[in-house]
Amino acid sequence: MEAIIVYTxxxxxxxxxxxxxxxxxxxxxxxANLREHEAMYWWQGEIKVDNEVGAIYKTEVSKWKELRETLKELHPYEIPMIARIDMDKLNREYSEWMARVLFG
Known part of the structure; x- marks a missing residue:
């Protein structure tokens, strides 16, 4: 299993x-892990400060393209940031659990 994290x-x-x-x-x-945080960013020529909810999604690399496209369709932001983070190491037990959930 090739695990990844997707952040948005x-x-x-x-x-x-x-x-x-x-x-x-x-x-x-x-x-998923959801956490509220303060965000500072450029939007339409101005620096904005807002509260956002960050989402860390755990999945398998074969789900990446469908996950990315589904996020684009469902996301409320005009331009969402959808980042894939490849995991170099993952404990075997967690990896096996992921496989059972996603493919079992």
């Missing part, structure tokens, strides 16, 4: 939970 952010808890629930139902991810 949402404008609020409602959208983060709604999208995450759909990804879990489609078995595109095995779990």
């Amino acid at each position: 952010t949402f404008p609020n808890w409602e959208s983060a939970r709604e999208v995450t629930q759909k990804l879990l139902e489609k078995k595109l991810i095995v779990c």
Whole structure:
């Protein structure tokens, strides 16, 4: 199993939970970690400061393209950041659990 983490952010808890629930139902991810944080960024020529909910999704590399496309479709942001982070090492037990959830 080649595990990856996918990171994105949402404008609020409602959208983060709604999208995450759909990804879990489609078995595109095995779990998610959601955390609120302050975000500072450029938007339309101005520096903005907002609260966002960051989502860390754990999945397998073969799910990447479908997960990315599904996130693009469901995401409330006009230009969402969807980043894939390849995991170099992962404990065997967790990797086996991921395989059972995603492919079992």
